[in-house]
Amino acid sequence: MDAHVYGVGTSHFGRQPGVAGPMLAQQAIIEALGDAEVDSIDAVFAGTVFGAPGTAQRALQTLGITGVPILTFENACATSSTALHEARHAVMSGRYERVLCLGIETMTAHFAGPITPEVTDAEGRAGLALPGVYAMVASRYEHLHGLDRQALAAVAVKNRAHGALNPRAQHGSEVTVEEVLASRMVADPLTLMQCCDISDAATAAVIGVPRGNPRDVRIAASALRSGELWDHRSTQPWGYDLMASVASDAYEEAGIGAQEIDLFEVHDAFTIGEITATEALGLTEPGGGGELVLSGHTTLGGRQPVNPSGGLLSRGHPLGATGLAQIAEGVWQLRGEAGARQVEGARVAAVETMGGGTAGIDGNGCVVVILGG
Amino acid sequence: MDAHVYGVGTSHFGRQPGVAGPMLAQQAIIEALGDAEVDSIDAVFAGTVFGAPGTAQRALQTLGITGVPILTFENACATSSTALHEARHAVMSGRYERVLCLGIETMTAHFAGPITPEVTDAEGRAGLALPGVYAMVASRYEHLHGLDRQALAAVAVKNRAHGALNPRAQHGSEVTVEEVLASRMVADPLTLMQCCDISDAATAAVIGVPRGNPRDVRIAASALRSGELWDHRSTQPWGYDLMASVASDAYEEAGIGAQEIDLFEVHDAFTIGEITATEALGLTEPGGGGELVLSGHTTLGGRQPVNPSGGLLSRGHPLGATGLAQIAEGVWQLRGEAGARQVEGARVAAVETMGGGTAGIDGNGCVVVILGG
Numbered sequence: 001m002d003a004h005v006y007g008v009g010t011s012h013f014g015r016q017p018g019v020a021g022p023m024l025a026q027q028a029i030i031e032a033l034g035d036a037e038v039d040s041i042d043a044v045f046a047g048t049v050f051g052a053p054g055t056a057q058r059a060l061q062t063l064g065i066t067g068v069p070i071l072t073f074e075n076a077c078a079t080s081s082t083a084l085h086e087a088r089h090a091v092m093s094g095r096y097e098r099v100l101c102l103g104i105e106t107m108t109a110h111f112a113g114p115i116t117p118e119v120t121d122a123e124g125r126a127g128l129a130l131p132g133v134y135a136m137v138a139s140r141y142e143h144l145h146g147l148d149r150q151a152l153a154a155v156a157v158k159n160r161a162h163g164a165l166n167p168r169a170q171h172g173s174e175v176t177v178e179e180v181l182a183s184r185m186v187a188d189p190l191t192l193m194q195c196c197d198i199s200d201a202a203t204a205a206v207i208g209v210p211r212g213n214p215r216d217v218r219i220a221a222s223a224l225r226s227g228e229l230w231d232h233r234s235t236q237p238w239g240y241d242l243m244a245s246v247a248s249d250a251y252e253e254a255g256i257g258a259q260e261i262d263l264f265e266v267h268d269a270f271t272i273g274e275i276t277a278t279e280a281l282g283l284t285e286p287g288g289g290g291e292l293v294l295s296g297h298t299t300l301g302g303r304q305p306v307n308p309s310g311g312l313l314s315r316g317h318p319l320g321a322t323g324l325a326q327i328a329e330g331v332w333q334l335r336g337e338a339g340a341r342q343v344e345g346a347r348v349a350a351v352e353t354m355g356g357g358t359a360g361i362d363g364n365g366c367v368v369v370i371l372g373g
Numbered sequence: 374m375d376a377h378v379y380g381v382g383t384s385h386f387g388r389q390p391g392v393a394g395p396m397l398a399q400q401a402i403i404e405a406l407g408d409a410e411v412d413s414i415d416a417v418f419a420g421t422v423f424g425a426p427g428t429a430q431r432a433l434q435t436l437g438i439t440g441v442p443i444l445t446f447e448n449a450c451a452t453s454s455t456a457l458h459e460a461r462h463a464v465m466s467g468r469y470e471r472v473l474c475l476g477i478e479t480m481t482a483h484f485a486g487p488i489t490p491e492v493t494d495a496e497g498r499a500g501l502a503l504p505g506v507y508a509m510v511a512s513r514y515e516h517l518h519g520l521d522r523q524a525l526a527a528v529a530v531k532n533r534a535h536g537a538l539n540p541r542a543q544h545g546s547e548v549t550v551e552e553v554l555a556s557r558m559v560a561d562p563l564t565l566m567q568c569c570d571i572s573d574a575a576t577a578a579v580i581g582v583p584r585g586n587p588r589d590v591r592i593a594a595s596a597l598r599s600g601e602l603w604d605h606r607s608t609q610p611w612g613y614d615l616m617a618s619v620a621s622d623a624y625e626e627a628g629i630g631a632q633e634i635d636l637f638e639v640h641d642a643f644t645i646g647e648i649t650a651t652e653a654l655g656l657t658e659p660g661g662g663g664e665l666v667l668s669g670h671t672t673l674g675g676r677q678p679v680n681p682s683g684g685l686l687s688r689g690h691p692l693g694a695t696g697l698a699q700i701a702e703g704v705w706q707l708r709g710e711a712g713a714r715q716v717e718g719a720r721v722a723a724v725e726t727m728g729g730g731t732a733g734i735d736g737n738g739c740v741v742v743i744l745g746g
Binding site for chain 2: 044067072
């Protein structure tokens with residue numbers, strides 16, 4: 001049996017260190033249940049990376065949602081995408097008719113700067129916080145294909161321009177290539193405006209069996225794999241092989257190819273991440289990602305907009321909440337509810353979330369979901 | 374399709390603060406894969422409560438287990454029982470043929486004493502760490518039924534006597550009723566020897582489709598529900614209603630009743646927990662749990678041994694690892710591999726894990742699994 005997305009919701013995205021995770025979760029849940037037009041659910045599949053044990057239960061109890069199974073997942077940045085993937089299978093197998101998916105993360109009260117590596121990690125001790133990991137992705141990419149720093153900056157410029165059209169974005173202003181390149185160097189070649197911001201937010205979606213409601217969005221496919229923490233033996237940039245294999249699984253299940261997809265939400269935690277994602281997802285060949293963004297192909301109004309929401313670079317990246325935020329954008333786009341950032345005639349959307357890697361978040365997992373079709 | 378347990382394994386249980394979680398996990402995984410006689414798996418369903426993000430991936434990568442989906446669950450004390458429950462459904466629905474389940478917890482490096490409540494919890498600020506929660510269970514029980522402190526102590530005496538026969542137990546020595554009652558008062562009426570110890574350990578199980586191997590143990594049923602953090606409106610002791618409803622679900626699925634079960638592993642985090650569990654699981658009526666233990670009914674050699682492993686009171690309670698430790702005991706018992714603590718002729722075993730409650734572990738979830746039959 002198919003599974004459909006009935007409704008989605010999010011809290012405010014931003015630095016809100018005084019607001020507890022359960023409070024954020026309640027904002028997202030209330031919006032999602034209202035959007036889905038349901039008043040009861042059979043199970044909750046929640047996710048958080050750094051949240052205290054039972055964060056989801058605390059939010060749910062206050063809303064009177066108790067007595068049903070409540071599961072909490074952790075899968076690094078792919079945490080709530082993983083919850084959605086599992087919820088979809090629970091619906092498809094007939095276990096549940098309606099599952100509430102939930103992502104919750106409060107980061108600004110915990111992290112002053114980038115996520116801190118665990119001291120037991122060899123990579124962590126070597127200083128490989130996530131900006132460093134992605135800087136090495138860029139270095140590897142440069143070695144393989146050459147790397148135009150203008151193209152890297154163009155990803156940030158594009159996504160911030162999209163985000164300026166998204167009232168939910170944490171950073172809602174446009175930036176120029178010059179501003180991006182002149183912003184503080186974080187990990188060469190990634191400047192500050194090429195790095196997503198930490199955030200506090202929660203996200204929710206209601207998944208269920210087909211019910212004949214035209215606002216519901218079909219989940220045509222979802223795929224999940226975990227990979228090497230650190231792809232020592234790959235010739236590709238970190239994450240490429242994993243993203244490509246998961247995308248291949250998802251395309252096979254959906255019976256479509258990259259060229260048939262109208263818009264993408266991908267994991268642009270850092271600008272280079274979007275470039276490798278567009279290649280791994282098959283929008284272009286390896287090495288073609290820079291030209292792809294410079295050509296306008298992936299800009300709103302182009303043939304295949306990537307991150308019409310503004311992506312993580314605009315929205316902010318509350319780890320466990322990000323996946324369902326991407327799903328929410330896909331749903332709004334396919335319903336035609338995306339307002340000023342609407343992709344005209346959108347029928348199929350792909351969402352890619354890349355989790356972890358090394359140094360503080362040891363997991364490495366990727367989820368690709370195809371919506372619509 | 375049914376799901377069977379192919380094999381189980383555990384690390385050493387004990388206070389081993391210098392040993393990282395992934396190292397413990399590897400001990401458990403290697404034993405479980407060998408016991409299962411498999412050399413590949415389709416997915417990993419792991420669990421930890423306080424472990425760093427990606428703890429499971431780090432353990433698995435070092436063993437060369439990559440490329441498959443790796444999920445990590447958190448459900449308080451019921452964490453690895455939840456992983457098993459979900460893995461069973463993934464096998465039953467045909468998604469995977471073989472799933473490795475994993476529970477990992479390192480506590481002694483993090484907690485000097487009892488688990489510390491979150492400062493945002495109303496209950497936490499009121500001092501309701503878990504010993505306090507269970508002390509209030511005992512107080513409520515006393516109000517409802519009267520409470521014989523000798524019976525409470527008898528639970529510890531019985532389980533420590535069982536644990537003395539279990540080479541994997543963290544506390545492998547017998548104790549007397551007098552010693553139990555004379556040990557330091559932790560939260561009236563619960564003395565130190567009535568409280569499980571924190572621990573560092575990992576546990577594993579391989580679950581798969583039926584393959585005709587007589588050593589494999591069928592999972593006849595599994596049930597999971599989450600409840601109120603704190604059962605303000607119940608007239609019963611905390612947790613009773615939830616345990617009873619989950620047990621009812623499991624018995625219904627298995628098509629059997631409590632009297633047909635040969636042995637039980639239940640969540641004796643505190644002595645009163647075993648008394649309420651035996652009542653909720655239907656071994657006796659509410660109020661009968663004290664007499665049940667005093668009569669020898671639940672002692673090895675009695676009609677329905679409870680916690681032949683020694684339970685959490687002997688084994689120690691590494692939160693996320695406990696559920697699969699209970700499952701492992703059930704498997705060993707049903708195979709006739711339990712050595713000096715073997716329940717003769719055991720054919721059906723029930724495992725109950727009660728998670729969380731309040732104050733630092735906000736979740737409240739219960740899992741009941743029926744093995745064999």
